[in-house]
Amino acid sequence: MDLGLEKRVVLITGGSKGIGLACARAFLAEGARVAIASRSKVNLVAAERQLKGEGREVFKTSGDLIDPANARRMAAEVEQALGPIDVLVNSAGGAKRTPAEELTAEAWRAAMDAKYFTYIHAIDAVIKGMAGRKRGAIVNIVGSGGKVASATHLPGGAANAALMLVTAGLAHAYGKHGVRVNAVNPAATLTDRLKAGLEADARAAGITVEEALQRATARAPLGRLAQPEEIANAVLFLASDRASYLTGAVVALDGATHPIVV
DSSP states (O other): OOOSOTTOEEEEETTTSHHHHHHHHHHHHTTOEEEEEESOHHHHHHHHHHHHHTTOOOEEEEOOTTSHHHHHHHHHHHHHHHOSOOEEEEOOOOOOOOOGGGOOHHHHHHHIIIIIIHHHHHHHHHHHHHHHHTOEEEEEEOOGGGTSOOTTOHHHHHHHHHHHHHHHHHHHHHGGGTEEEEEEEEOSBSSHHHHHHHHHHHHHHTOOHHHHHHHHHHHOTTSSOBOHHHHHHHHHHHHSGGGTTOOSOEEEESTTSSOOOO
């Protein structure tokens, strides 16, 4: 199936590892021109090395998206190197998981900075340019914690819930300008970030991290956790011409772990 992504310019925040890196590989395989962004220059170099070893070229840019000035600079660097950004995939930032009894006001604020504002600043840096060109797609990789409250993920879940509203609201506001905005909500996915979440869950339940992983796997109706590539496949479709009438959607990618009708 031709997804119509060849030569499209794609910026992936958090693209140096995990789901973001899986998205980079998938877009590159479709012939897109891909830029990956991360706070960590070390992680960016490692990702670039991996992709080069697979015969793929990628542009990289670094900066902390908590600062909106960095978001604007990074977007400008990508457009100078590759051309106008056609697709933004937001995968940067993750709120620290903290058991409810350990929460502080600072923890709530840090979660919003880490997950909500990193996405908002990246969106703000590109969406007006997309609207001016009457073309663009944004895919926010959010998380199921925004719909199902977890005692170890309340600040991050609140950020996720806010991002779902932003996704629907911007889709409505920018549809007339040719910009589509969608989101995906993965549940537990086999990435390095999963380990931190399991450690918080284990601490709250008084069990080992291995036991927490076993419990997470047992809750999945499909009998396993998601692979990053499976999330990337959904992101690719939402960004593609095949999803040309799909906007404002929040797609559950949890293997029916949370069977919710919305």
